[in-house]
Amino acid sequence: MRINTLRKAKILQEIVEEWYEPRRQDRNKKWVWEHKVIPYIPISYDRFIRLLKMDTTFVSN
Numbered sequence: 001m002r003i004n005t006l007r008k009a010k011i012l013q014e015i016v017e018e019w020y021e022p023r024r025q026d027r028n029k030k031w032v033w034e035h036k037v038i039p040y041i042p043i044s045y046d047r048f049i050r051l052l053k054m055d056t057t058f059v060s061n
Helices: 003-019 029-037 045-052
Strands: none
Touching: 003 029, 003 045, 029 045
8 A cells, every 4th residue: 555545544534533423414424525525635435435444543644
């Protein structure tokens, strides 16, 4: 795995951690992707979900 992909995944995970609220339907992952991720990193929703599932515990910023 390339280090830049892991760094991007870590950034996305931090954005989702900040904005995603599990029990609120107006703050689901699709909303976070549309309103917070796309302006910062233009990627598809499928790619966004794949990057959220990556293990980034050993990546430092």
